[in-house]
Structure formats: C-alpha cells, structure tokens
Amino acid sequence: MTPVSRRAFIRNTGGASIALWLGVSYDSYGGKTPDASLAKNFTPYILVESNGNITIYNTKPEMGQGTFQSIPALIAEEFEVSLDQVIIKQSNGEKELGNAQRAGGSSSIRNNYTDLRKIGASAREVFITAASTKWGVDVASCYAENGKVIHKQSNRKLAYADLLEEASKLELPKEPKLKDPKDFKILGKRIKRPDVALKTNGKAEFGIDAQVPGMLYASVERCPVIGGTLKSFDAGEALKIPGVEKVVETEKIMGRHHSVGVAVIANSYWTALQARKKLKIEWDTKGFETFNSVDFENRLRELAKEEGIIDKNTGAIETLNLPKENIVDAFYETPMAAHHTLEPMNCIAQVKGDQVEIWTSTQVPSSVTGNGANDLHKQIGFSPDNIKLHAKFIGGGLGRRLYIDFIIEAVNIAKQTDKPVKVIWSREDTTEFGPFRPMTFSQLKGGFSDDGKLVAFEHKVISPSYQESMRTDFDKTKVDKTMVEGIGEQAYEIPNIKTSFVRADFHIPVAAWRSVTSSTISFPHECFIDELAYKAKKDPMDFRMELLSKPSDTKRVLQKLREVSSWDKPLPKNKGRGVAQWEFFAGLCAQAVEVTYNEDRSIKVDKVYAVIDLGEVVSPDNVKNQVEGAIVMALGAAIKPGITFDKGVTMQHNFYDNPLIRINEVPEIEVHILAEGGKVKGVGEPGLPPFAPALANAIFAATGKRIRKMPFDIKSV
Numbered sequence: 001m002t003p004v005s006r007r008a009f010i011r012n013t014g015g016a017s018i019a020l021w022l023g024v025s026y027d028s029y030g031g032k033t034p035d036a037s038l039a040k041n042f043t044p045y046i047l048v049e050s051n052g053n054i055t056i057y058n059t060k061p062e063m064g065q066g067t068f069q070s071i072p073a074l075i076a077e078e079f080e081v082s083l084d085q086v087i088i089k090q091s092n093g094e095k096e097l098g099n100a101q102r103a104g105g106s107s108s109i110r111n112n113y114t115d116l117r118k119i120g121a122s123a124r125e126v127f128i129t130a131a132s133t134k135w136g137v138d139v140a141s142c143y144a145e146n147g148k149v150i151h152k153q154s155n156r157k158l159a160y161a162d163l164l165e166e167a168s169k170l171e172l173p174k175e176p177k178l179k180d181p182k183d184f185k186i187l188g189k190r191i192k193r194p195d196v197a198l199k200t201n202g203k204a205e206f207g208i209d210a211q212v213p214g215m216l217y218a219s220v221e222r223c224p225v226i227g228g229t230l231k232s233f234d235a236g237e238a239l240k241i242p243g244v245e246k247v248v249e250t251e252k253i254m255g256r257h258h259s260v261g262v263a264v265i266a267n268s269y270w271t272a273l274q275a276r277k278k279l280k281i282e283w284d285t286k287g288f289e290t291f292n293s294v295d296f297e298n299r300l301r302e303l304a305k306e307e308g309i310i311d312k313n314t315g316a317i318e319t320l321n322l323p324k325e326n327i328v329d330a331f332y333e334t335p336m337a338a339h340h341t342l343e344p345m346n347c348i349a350q351v352k353g354d355q356v357e358i359w360t361s362t363q364v365p366s367s368v369t370g371n372g373a374n375d376l377h378k379q380i381g382f383s384p385d386n387i388k389l390h391a392k393f394i395g396g397g398l399g400r401r402l403y404i405d406f407i408i409e410a411v412n413i414a415k416q417t418d419k420p421v422k423v424i425w426s427r428e429d430t431t432e433f434g435p436f437r438p439m440t441f442s443q444l445k446g447g448f449s450d451d452g453k454l455v456a457f458e459h460k461v462i463s464p465s466y467q468e469s470m471r472t473d474f475d476k477t478k479v480d481k482t483m484v485e486g487i488g489e490q491a492y493e494i495p496n497i498k499t500s501f502v503r504a505d506f507h508i509p510v511a512a513w514r515s516v517t518s519s520t521i522s523f524p525h526e527c528f529i530d531e532l533a534y535k536a537k538k539d540p541m542d543f544r545m546e547l548l549s550k551p552s553d554t555k556r557v558l559q560k561l562r563e564v565s566s567w568d569k570p571l572p573k574n575k576g577r578g579v580a581q582w583e584f585f586a587g588l589c590a591q592a593v594e595v596t597y598n599e600d601r602s603i604k605v606d607k608v609y610a611v612i613d614l615g616e617v618v619s620p621d622n623v624k625n626q627v628e629g630a631i632v633m634a635l636g637a638a639i640k641p642g643i644t645f646d647k648g649v650t651m652q653h654n655f656y657d658n659p660l661i662r663i664n665e666v667p668e669i670e671v672h673i674l675a676e677g678g679k680v681k682g683v684g685e686p687g688l689p690p691f692a693p694a695l696a697n698a699i700f701a702a703t704g705k706r707i708r709k710m711p712f713d714i715k716s717v
Contacts, residue, residue, distance in 0.1 A: 020164045022046040022123040022172065044096060045075055045119050052161045054081055054147060059091040059101040060108040061363050063394035063401070064629075065684045066622035067108050068195040071116065073618055074109075077186045078120030078179060080144035081160075083194055093369030093389040101365040104402050104512070106586035106682025109618055113680045114178075121176035130166035131158050181616075188617050188675065195393070207361030207392040208346045208424065215348060215420040216245060218413050219272040221279050222252075222261040222433055225648035227288035227507040230260040230281070238275040243267040247279070250412045253379050254405035254435060255470035257509045263413045269424050285648060288507060293644040293651075297333070300441045300462045300504055304331065308460050308500035311479045312488035315496030317456050322447040328535050329445040332524030333709040335642025337437040337513060338658060343395025344430050347410035350420035356380065356387045356411060357420070361394040363401040376404055380411045398633075399512035403435065403470075431658055432650040436643050437513035438464045438506070440483065442524035446532045447496075454532055454547065456496040459487050461521060464506030476503060486518050486584030486689075487525060491554035492547040508645075514633060515685035518584045519692075523638075523710060526580035526693035530700065540579050540697060541567050554583055557590045557611050557674060564672050565592035565609040574598075575606070576702025580693035587681035588613045589627065593667075593694040597702040603714035605635070605667040605695065612686055617675035623683050624671040630687030631669055636661040638692040639714050 021044035047055040056075050060067035072088050091097045124144045131149035132139040141152050148157045160167075181188070198204035223229060235247035246265040251258060262279055266272035348359040362368060367375045368389045377384040394401060410423040440463040447456035466482045468474040479501045487499045513519060533543035541562055548555040558581060562568070571577055574597050581590035589612040596604040610627050617623060640659050644651045652658035696707040703717055 019047055019049045020168055022048070022119070022126070045116075046079065046123050048160050048164060050161050050164055052159065053087060054085060054160065055087045055089055057089050057091050057097065059097055060103045061101075061361075061365065061391060061394055061397070062090065062195060063103065063361075063363065063397035065103070065108070065626060066193060066619060067103060069191075069193045070109055070618045070622060071112070073186045073191075074113065074116035075120040077184060078117045078176075079123050081147045083186065083191065085147050088194055090391055090393075091365060092391045093365035095369065095385075099366045099370050099372070102367065102402075103363050103397065104399065106684040106686065110587070110680045110682045113616055113618075117178055118176055121178050122172045125173050125176050126167050126170050127160050127163050129170055130163040134158070134163065134166050188620065190621055191619070193619075193622070199393070204393050206343055206395045207359065208343050208395065210348055210359040210390070210392055210422070212348055212350065212359060212420045212422075215350075215422050216265050216267060216417065217269040217272045218263045218265045218410075218421050218423045219269065219276045219426070220250060220261040220263045220409065220413075220423065220429075221276050221281060222259060222429070223283045223285065224432070225283065225285040225289050226433065226509075226645075226650070227291075227648070228259075228283045228285040230262065231284045232282045233262050234280040235262070235264075237278040237280070238264055241266075241271060241275045241278065243271040244275045246417060247275075248413060248416045250409050252405050252409040254403055254509050254511075256472045257469070261409075263423070265413065265417060265421060269422070273426065289648040291507070291648045292646045296504075296506075296645075297439070297441075300439070301331075303462050303502045303504055304441060304443045304460065306502050308462075308502035309477070309479045311481070311484045311499040311501055313498045315456075317458065317496040317498045320447060320456055320496060322449075322456065326448045326450070327445065328447075328528075328531055329443070330524070330528055330531055330708060332442045332444065332527065334440050334520040334523055335710060336439045336510075336644070337637055337642050338431050338434070338652070339398045339400035339437075339513060340658070340660060341396030341398055341400050341430070344427060345400070345406040345425040346423065347407050348420055348422045349407070349410040349414035351411065351414045352418075354382060354386050356382050357390070358387065358407060358411070359390040359392065360407060360410075361392050361401060362389075362404065362407065363394065363397045364404065365389055365391045367404055368407060376407060376411075379404070379408045398514045399516070400435070402512055427655070428653045431653055435469070435509035435511035437519065438466060438483075438510035438517075439642075440517060440520040442521060444524060444528045446528065446535075448536065452536055454494055454536070457492075457494045458498045459521075459525060459528075460500045460502060461487070462502040462504065464504050464508075464510050466510055466512065466517065468503070469506070469510045483517050484521070485516060486582060487521060490525070490583060491552040492529075492544070493549060494547065514630070515584075515586065515688040518582060518586075518685070518689040519634070519637065520710075522580070522582040522689035523692045523696070524708070526582065526690065527696050527706075527708070530578070530693075530697045531706070544579070544581070553588055553613050553678070554581060554590075556676075557581060557588060557613050560672060560674060561590045561592055561609060561611045564611065564670065567592060574702065576698045576700070578694045578697025578699070578701055580690040580697060582686070582689035584686075584689070587683065587686035589686040589690055591631070591690040591694045593691070593698040595695070595698045595702050597699075597717070601716050603699055603702070603717050605714070607668045607670065608691065608694075609670050609672070610687060610690075611672045611674060612683070613674040613681060614683065615675065615678045615680040617673055620673060623673050626683045627671045627687035628669050630685065631691050632661050632666055634688045634691035635665070635667075635695070637710065638695055639711050642711055
C-alpha cells in the first residue's frame with residue numbers, strides 16, 4: 001500500500017461546503033505493484049463533504065458483473081458506512097484516479113480485495129483520531145459506526161462531516177487495522193445491488209443511451225471480406241437522401257489490423273443506415289476472398305503433425321516408451337465465436353480543435369485517457385491531457401470492450417465534422433466484423449504404466465495467436481501463453497507432462513472472449529481426462545481424485561461437488577452425469593451436469609451443479625448471478641452454431657443464424673460457493689470453462705457416444 005501524506009488530502013472550499021478526499025495510489029490490474037512514478041498519482045476513492053454527503057468512486061466499469069456494488073462495498077465495510085449512506089460514482093478515466101480503471105480478467109476483486117479495504121480502514125482511523133483529538137480522549141475509547149465516531153464511555157457522537165477540519169491535518173496510516181471478518185456487515189452478506197433499481201426504472205445510462213446536444217449519427221460500411229481495404233467510393237445517391245450531411249472515409253485500428261471504411265453522417269441513425277445502403281464502393285480484397293473455414297480447419301489438422309513450440313515439459317515424457325496398448329490419443333476441435341454483447345458497439349465523439357470528448361461504454365477507461373504506448377492518444381494524434389471521457393454503464397463486455405477500435409473509428413469520423421457524432425454498429429456489424437474468439441484444435445495423448453497409473457499427459461494446441469493479432473511486436477518464435485493458459489497449471493499429479501503450441505497464420509482479428517482461451521481448451525482437456533478414466537475402467541470422479549492425493553483447492557472443490565451433486569447415487573439408465581473442473585488465471589470452478597437421453601435421440605440438459613472457490617466472497621448473490629450467466633453462455637457456445645467463413649466473408653449475420661440460448665433451454669442451476677480464506681479468486685469467468693466438457697462427459701455417460709467437436713447437436717446424438 002502506497003503511503004499518502006497530508007498533501008494527498010485535497011481540501012476544497014466552495015461556498016459553505018468543505019470536501020475531503022481520501023485514498024491511495026496503486027495499480028493492481030494484472031497484479032502489478034506500485035512504482036515510484038505511480039506514487040505521484042493520488043487515487044481519491046472517498047469524498048466526504050461538510051453537507052453530509054459521502055461519495056465512493058468505482059474505478060472498475062460496471063457491465064453486469066456487480067462492481068458498482070462490490071468495489072464500494074470493500075471500502076464502505078472498513079469505513080463503517082452502509083451502501084445506503086453513500087453516493088456511488090463511476091470513474092471516467094481521470095488521471096488522478098490512476099491507470100487501473102479497467103475491468104477484465106475477473107480481476108476487480110481478486111486483485112483489489114485487501115487494498116480497497118485498506119483505503120476504507122485508513123479513512124476510518126483518521127476520523128476516529130480526529131474525534132478523539134477534538135474530545136481530548138484516548139483514541140482507543142472511540143469507534144466508528146454508520147458514518148459517525150462514537151465515544152464509548154460518554155456515547156458522544158460526531159459525524160464524519162463534522163470532523164473534516166481535524167481530519168485534514170492528519171496523516172493516513174500506512175497499515176491500518178482491518179476488521180475481523182466475523183464483524184463484517186456488508187461483505188459476504190446478501191444486500192441490494194444499488195444499480196438494479198437504476199437498470200429497472202430506466203435511469204441507468206448505457207453508452208447507447210447517451211445523447212449530446214446537436215449530435216449527428218454515423219453508420220459505417222466496411223469491406224465484407226475481412227482484410228480487404230477501400231479502393232474508391234461513390235456517395236452520390238447516398239447524399240441525395242434528406243438528412244445526410246456528409247460521407248467520409250474512416251480508419252479502424254485493432255492491434256495489427258487496420259481497415260478503412262466509409263461512414264455516412266446524418267441527422268438520425270435510421271437515415272445514416274438507409275443512406276449507407278446506397279453507397280457504391282469498390283473494395284480491394286487483397287486475395288482474402290479465397291479464404292474459407294473448411295480449408296482453414298484442414299490446415300489446422302495438418303499443422304497438428306508439427307512438433308510445435310514447447311510450453312511445459314516436466315519429467316521425461318520422450319523416454320517413457322510405453323506400449324501402444326497403454327496409450328490413448330484424441331483430437332478435439334472448437335469453433336470461432338462472436339462476442340454478442342447485447343448492447344451493440346457505440347461511441348459518441350466530438351473534436352473541437354485539439355480537444356476530444358467521448359461518451360461510450362468501455363471496459364478500459366484508462367486506455368481511453370491514459371498515456372500508455374497502446375492507449376487512445378497514440379492512435380488518434382491528440383494529447384492524452386486533451387481527451388475527456390464520459391464512461392457509461394456497459395450492456396455486456398464479454399472481453400469485446402477491452403478494445404478501443406470502435407472509439408478510434410468514431411474519433412476519426414468526428415475529426416471530419418464540427419459536431420459530435422454518434423457511431424452505432426448494427427447487430428450485423430457486431431457479428432460479421434469481430435474480433436472473434438479463435439478456433440482452437442487440440443491433440444492429446446495419455447499413457448499408463450503397467451500397473452494402471454497415469455504417468456504421461458500431452459496437450460498440443462493448434463490455433464491462431466491471440467497475442468499476434470493484438471500486438472505488432474509479437475515474437476512468433478515464442479509460445480503465445482494466452483493460447484495454452486491453464487493447461488500446465490491443473491493440480492492433477494501426473495509425473496510427465498508436455499504442453500505445446502502450434503501457431504497458425506490468420507488474417508482475421510481474434511481477441512479475448514469471456515474466460516479467454518480457457519473457454520475452448522478446457523473442453524478437450526477435461527473430456528480427455530474422462531477418456532483416460534474410461535481406459536482405466538474407473539469412475540471419472542474417482543479417477544480425478546486419485547490424481548489429487550495432495551491437499552489442493554481443486555481437491556476441495558471436487559469433494560464439495562461430489563457431495564452436493566450426490567455423485568455416488570446411481571441415475572436411471574436413460575440419464576447421465578458428467579464432471580469437469582478448470583483452474584486458470586481467473587479462478588477455479590467445478591461442475592457436474594445431469595442429462596436425459598430421450599427416445600428420439602435428443603439430449604435434455606436437466607441440471608448443473610457448480611462449485612466455485614473464491615477464498616473470500618463480497619456478494620454471494622453476485623457470485624451466483626455470474627456463475628449462472630457463465631453457464632448459460634457456455635451452453636450457447638457448446639450447442640449453437642459458431643462463426644464460419646466462405647469467400648472471405650462471415651457467414652453469420654444476426655441472432656437468426658448465430659443464436660443465443662433462449663430461456664426455455666436453460667437447465668436448473670445450483671451454485672455453491674467456497675469462501676474459506678486463502679487466495680482470493682475471480683468470479684466473472686471461472687463458471688464458463690467447465691461446462692462444455694462436463695456436458696459432453698454427461699452425454700457420453702448417457703449414450704456411450706464420445707463428443708470431440710464443438711458445437712455439438714443435442715437434438716440428435
């Protein structure tokens with residue numbers, strides 16, 4: 001925790017109001033520790049005003065995952081105020097709030113749990129000290145409760161607002177005493193989410209709701225062949241439509257992918273969309289018009305023959321020389337997928353001279369206003385000091401809004417007019433132009449000793465590279481760790497493990513999708529564990545437990561899952577039960593899925609039992625919501641069509657041919673939370689990876705048919 005001196009208190013006097021800011025400076029995103037330069041940036045999370053208002057700032061964008069509640073809750077718990085007593089404000093990438101204003105990687109709580117509590121505890125101790133000084137009593141005789149400091153013996157009380165003058169003269173403690181969890185009033189309790197009322201009464205403003213006086217609208221026509229570029233265009237017919245003001249070129253940049261489109265600027269979105277259809281454009285498709293999914297999948301299967309770049313190689317797998325009858329191998333395939341955020345991509349941008357103002361939904365406010373090498377200012381040619389952001393509620397992030405390509409595009413359009421411009425992507429735009437979750441193929445091999453022990457495990461991933469797509473400085477000679485995440489980190493005790501990566505050239509942008517590559521490589525990995533259990537003639541749960549002789553979080557989670565799912569209770573003959581677990585950077589979750597095999601050969605998903613390990617829990621309801629949502633999303637990815645290409649063009653366009661799960665398809669879901677201390681883990685993503693393999697394993701248990709390719713058809717197995 002970075003020390004904060006008295007100068008870190010900003011005392012503002014305006015009329016009759018005095019305000020006191022409290023906080024610390026740190027950058028916790030990605031687990032980074034503070035450095036000397038960050039110490040200059042004060043992070044004011046708490047604002048106490050003499051009129052009694054207390055504001056807590058949430059620097060983690062709210063996209064349904066509950067940070068609008070959970071981040072302030074961590075501070076409020078230690079500051080001894082209830083969430084009903086505070087005003088919660090979303091940060092907008094302000095420089096003084098630091099460069100950790102982002103939400104991704106399930107990191108908001110797992111990387112900030114202790115630091116945010118310290119912020120609240122430091123503020124609490126300052127006000128207690130201020131009160132004891134004012135009363136002339138021992139500080140130990142005072143305590144804080146409900147935004148007041150109370151003297152135990154006399155029951156005298158002073159509100160925080162009445163102590164601003166005294167508090168402003170004190171140093172923030174470097175290591176404040178944190179509350180004992182048994183005394184928590186907010187953390188771990190079922191409390192109302194403050195954003196739910198806003199989202200149900202229409203007061204919550206999402207990016208797509210934003211309105212700016214005098215704004216215009218824009219819709220962009222992009223080359224249907226991904227990778228193509230603009231040669232020329234004729235806007236004559238489009239400009240004849242009443243309300244159309246201008247037609248301009250605009251560039252969109254995402255990692256190493258640059259593309260130029262044609263934007264129609266008009267007085268309404270409908271007008272811009274209709275005029276867009278009148279454009280006459282000549283595209284240079286650069287030879288990418290020959291690309292198709294069938295050929296690319298065949299290419300990946302050929303690449304599977306290559307050795308690949310070694311990621312992990314423990315033991316002596318190459319010298320085992322196991323007999324063929326002791327070896328099991330399999331090949332698994334997973335498709336590309338669209339993000340399908342329910343709020344389409346959108347951004348309002350206004351450029352006035354050297355000033356840029358932006359209204360949008362983004363997971364990375366710090367990247368919009370920051371001074372980093374990959375931040376917005378580098379792409380649009382403006383000083384970061386001249387960029388102002390109005391960050392809104394997000395109608396679905398899912399990893400898509402970690403990227404600022406749509407903001408770059410909007411600014412490039414706004415540069416060419418003197419009015420603010422609202423750019424809206426249609427559902428077709430969001431489906432057809434990505435970025436997409438990359439397809440990943442997996443070659444797996446396992447080997448047993450003569451006494452039936454699993455002694456060897458190999459997992460080779462064959463896929464495009466996420467890092468290569470998003471970084472211009474990617475080193476092709478090294479493993480893209482994103483594409484093999486979690487594989488070598490499972491707790492299974494196997495003496496000889498080898499993991500590797502074979503990179504495939506790919507011109508289509510691929511990017512993080514909820515739970516990133518774990519959403520695809522957990523499927524082959526945990527299904528193959530079941531195949532090995534079948535080879536060993538052992539129950540899949542028993543087989544896993546035998547690979548977990550030492551105490552571990554994974555072992556605890558599976559033991560709990562065994563209990564809550566009644567795993568050892570036999571099912572009727574037409575039913576099956578499957579299990580899978582996955583631990584990766586975001587956290588750990590295990591699931592058991594029960595299915596019914598019907599007479600018409602269809603599969604009904606009956607129930608999902610999920611056990612998620614958190615270490616500590618902030619909001620049990622939020623956890624259950626997130627795990628349930630992750631399972632529904634995973635079900636869609638497992639059984640609904642993925643993204644495919646023909647003649648260089650995306651073949652899916654909207655929900656009619658790239659559907660989401662409907663409510664009548666959702667099984668019963670039972671979520672169990674382990675919060676027994678230890679390492680704090682994430683919530684938003686861990687519920688997704690185990691579902692597809694658990695479902696496939698359940699189908700095998702019910703039908704005897706092994707599934708090795710997603711998506712799979714549960715209407716006819």
